[in-house]
Amino acid sequence: MSYTIFRTFQFHPFLLYPTSILKPRNRFFFSTTTKATQTKVPTSTQSKKLDKIPKDYEAVIGIETHVQLSTLTKAFCSCPYSYGSFPNSSICPVCMGLPGALPVLNSKVIEFAVKLGLALKCNLAFNSKFDRKQYFYPDLPKGYQISQFDVPIAAAGFLDVDIPLEFGGGHKRFGITRVHMEEDAGKLMHAENGNFSRVDLNRAGVPLLEIVSEPDMRNGIEASEYAAELQRLVRYLGVSNGNMQEGSLRCDVNVSVRPIGQSKFGTKVEVKNLNSFASMSRAIDFEISRQVLLHSQGQEDQIVQETRLWEEGSQRTITMRKKEGLADYRYFPEPDLPSVILSQEYVDAIQNCLPELPEEKRRRYEKMGLGMQDVLFLANDKNIAEFFDATLAKGADAKLVANWIMSDIAAFMKNEKLTINNIKLTPEELSELIGSIKGGIISGKIGKEILFELLAKGGSVKELIEKKDLVQIADPVEIEKMVDKVIAENPKQVEQYRGGKTKLQGFFAGQVMKVSKGKANPGLLNKILLVKLNSKS
Amino acid sequence: MAYASSLDAIGCFGSSVADTGILLHAIAGHDRFDATSSKQEVPNFLSHFDSASSFESKPLKGLRVGLIRETIEDGVEAGVVSTIRAAASHFEELGCTVNEVSLPPFSLGLPAYYILALSESSSNLSRYDGIRSVADSPCILLSLRPNIHTTQHCFILCALFSLTNHFAWLGSISSISRYGNQVYAEELGSLYGDSRAKGLGSEVKMRILMGTYALSAGYYDAYYKRAQQVRTIIRNSFKEALDQYDILISPAAPSAAYKIGEKKNDPLAMYAGDIMTVNVNLAGLPALVLPCGFIENGTAGLPVGLQMIGAAFHEGELLRVGHIFEQTLENGRFVPPIVADSVE
Incomplete structure (x- = not known):
């Protein structure tokens, strides 16, 4: 079992399909789970400046969320998908992008998209289609991603959120620009101590819904509450497990800052690697303060369109890649799939079954x-x-x-x-x-x-x-007996009580309760006790 | 494997119309691995092949035939035109009425076809990226797409594709052959670039470049989108003509066959040879091509093809008409004897 870097494949004896090897590129980042790095980091000096964000700037935040659908099989083939399964154990000619294989749409993807579209109060496109988004990357076996471009299945909706009281409370409505269907790519696994990477295509072809928000959020809390509400929504609808750690729900946020009163947006910066709502909120607030600082120092030209990475360890964002002009994805309608046509009856049936x-x-x-x-x-x-x-x-x-x-x-x-x-x-x-x-x-x-x-x-x-014989004793006669017994057994305390130390009532109540094994009705007990204690004075 | 997905269809070749019909009948129908294949029920194509001796005197009586005017005008070899006119006369002898019909957007078909086909193929060929490969094994089969929308115009991509091994997945997965050339490279970009530079032939690379250009930002509207609009116009003009006529006829090419390598250095002239057939492909209609005569004094005594175009899903009618035409033309001169025997 030998392998040559870049040239051939490493074979695993239990695998039908190879995993290819290639050199990782540092300018791409691949989302990894950060369970191990969930260390508590003291608030850095940078993020302390948050509290002092000058009042004359406002942040504008928009969020792109990818939700992995919990369909039994992938979007265009019958491979199952389960997170964490052995690399390349759930692949077929279709999701490997082999020649001759054609995609056939899983109808559940449409159903789930319509469900989410309706839940987000979107307008549904009764006649939409798939498009090809083209770029080369080793985790993209066909050289294009099947997605939706100019006619998303759902658009122009909103999501209502109640901000928790500890963050100021209040009801907010955030706009939803669009929801569209697409397929996930595979995963690259970079070798820890090597100059090669391997491709795992298990995730390739898993259905996703991309939800794009309007730039309606103004701070980290609003953004993370939006994302949390979206997670709740997909879980309520049963379309996804919404698990951020496993990458079933992934958020990329766009943050820009502008002086208050200015209608033009500032230069937007994309922030990635947000593996929890807490890190999302902190990352955004950090990014806002970074940009505001540059603004307030007259260095807003230092804010460039780029993708920045949230570093959980140091609690800051760092440059991941600068945008070299806009990427040209050469979108065009996917000729291998017919249009997606929804009937009113179909939509109504889903609407009627929404939880x-x-x-x-x-x-x-x-x-x-x-x-x-x-x-x-x-x-x-x-x-x-x-x-x-x-x-x-x-x-x-x-x-x-x-x-x-x-x-x-x-x-x-x-x-x-x-x-x-x-x-x-x-x-x-x-x-x-x-x-x-x-x-x-x-x-x-x-x-x-x-x-x-x-x-x-x-x-x-x-x-x-x-x-356990725990029924409450509510019979006055029985309670009276117990009271009598306690009074009789504690003559000294009775004397003290009657001498004015009325605080001792609690002691008597406790004793009676003890005799009743806790079962005496407390109201009745106290009433009878008082009468008895006071009557002979 | 896919070349131009929205145009790809299997072409059935046979020694006679009957043979072709038998093949079509065997492969027609819905393919659950192809979302674009029709679910329409497949009629029995085999019921049309009566022996020539049982034909009535006017076996195609009442059939309305439209000869597409744009296909017999300037730019088409005179010998081809006269042979097609002779074929039209034969239709009349069989009882048909033959009239010329105009399809004004006909000449737009060629550029529209090449823009769409190259755009789609530039995308389809992206998967030859040199990333995946498996141990070598002999090529097994090419997966084709049964689709009864179009029975004509099979594009054999193997001829274009200079890869040493073709890939097939029908059959045992573990014996898949390797595809995509792989090279050593320091950078991902050059891994792709070098793999494709070495693995793909020059005609393929030229087509990928043209298709990529047509889909690029700023050019999409001028090329791809316009071509789609032209496609709709062509489809509508065919539909209009087929409302008036039962079948349309034209030459299969503007010239008789040219010599191997003759137009090698003139790709445009080579592409222009497709003008008669690509329109049908764009319109998504079935067509049947069969030899109808020779250019005696022309290039090399090569046969001229007659194209018959039918309405969508009318393959059965085309086969019936084609069979009668073939069996009665010059006493079945174009039917190989062995086939003629078996029909009788």
Whole structure:
């Protein structure tokens, strides 16, 4: 098994297809996951200047997002795709770009594009087409990418976002310029200690939707909240897993700065390598401050059209490549694929099956009287929202359910590193639990104990109450007996109490509760206790 | 493999119309690996080939034949014109009415065709980039695209392509042959440049350059887009003519066959030889070409081809008319004896 750099292929004994080897080019950057480099970096001096962005400049930010669709097979062939599978193990003549092979569109791609287009309130193009975007790169086997150029499937929509309170709050609407369908390229794997690269074509031909925003964002938070909302949307719709770490959702942002009052945009700079919403927000704010600084020093000519890379380690952006004029992609209509024609019935059928979208959910929760913080907590995670809704459907009170989920359940999930799908508690039982407390069957304290048991082990509220004999004692006669017993056993304290040390009431209440094994109805207990303590004075 | 995707179609060649029909019948129909192939049901093309002895005296009675005026005007060899006129007379003898019909945009077809074909092929040939290759093995098959829109005009790209090995994927994947020349290079750009410079022949490179130029920013509207508009105009003019006539006829080329290498240094003259057929290709119509006579005093006594053009999906009608024409022309002079026997 020998290989010669640049000339031939390295063969893997288990592979039908070769991986080619070539020299990496430093001026191209290939997005890699940065799980390992998620180190906490102290805020650098540069980013401290953020707080002091002069009020006389404003930033203009637009975002291009690539969303990888979670279709079973690729866009134009029947290869499956799963992230992380062995290189070149999921390829065929079509996605390898071999001669004679032709693309045949996966109809799910259209369905998902229409879904997202409708959810973004776009105008759909009932007659669109595919185009070829042509450039040479080793991860692009055909020498062109099948994409959509002048007639995107969806255009002119918007996305509503609720900015979290800690970032100033408020409801924002960001414009969507267009949504179009295209195919992903393969991946180059650069050798760590060599001067060659290998091509993995597993990802080649995986369907993508590119979503281009209007330049409506003004700071890093707005941009990252837009991206987070887009992630929620694709997850709610089930069109993508939206996972940034795996590259299922990739954002490139364009940032420019201009003096306030100027209508012309400043020179835009593209920032790449944004692997989380947090780094996106920080990268943008860094870039804004960098540009504002240049502006304020009269050096705006130093801002050039270029692609910059966010460095997570040093928390700054660095030049990746300067634009040498506009690239000519020589777009032309893809002759291997027929036009994409949508019928009104098809679109209506998809519209009618759209799930409740995050924005609709938030407005509904708001109407229930929940505060924005609660609303965002519940609606931001599709699974939590579903859990919440399922609990409500069993008749529980919205505010109580919200409190339970946001406090004890959230804390439990955080401690145990679980998601709401992994906990043993079901919405039915949470509703039952809340009902049992509200109905006075068990006390709130016992309720919490049961909750943790349910979270960790599951089971039903009714069974647990019965098995552990936890039903609240609400019979005044029985409580009176316990009160009498405690008073009789603590004559000294009774004397002190009656001598004016009324604070001791808490001590007695605690003792009675102890005798009842925590099951006494606290209201009733206190009422009877007071009567007894005070009556013989 | 694809040359000009929007024009590519398999051409069936046979010793007789019947043979060609049998071949077409075998390959016609939807191909689920080709999204552009029609799903329309394929009629039985084999039912049209009756023996000549069973023909009525006017077997094509009532058939309306249109002779395309632009194909017998200036620039077409006189011998070709007279042979085609003689063929038209034969149609009349068979009971047809023959009239001249004008297709005004006909002359626009050639430039439009070459712009579209070269644009598409410049793109299709991008994959010969020298990046992928596999161990050598003999060439197996070329994958072709069954498409019954056009039965005529098969472009054999092998002739153009100077790569040593062609690639095929029909059959065992593990035995695929290598394609794309590969070279040593320090830079990615020169890896591409050198691979393609060495691997592609001069005619191919010329076509890639012209196609790339036509698609470039600033030229797209002037070339590619205009050519597409011309294509629509041509398609409409054919449709209009075929509303009035059952079939259209023309020579298959403006001259009889020229000698090998004769026009090697004059590519434009060579491209001009395609004028009769590329229009049909642009319009996406089926056509049948068969020999109809010789230029006795011309170049070298070579045969002249008659082209019959039918409406979309009317291959069956073309085969029927072509078969009768062939069997009755000069007592079946153009049908090889062995085939003539088998038909009877």
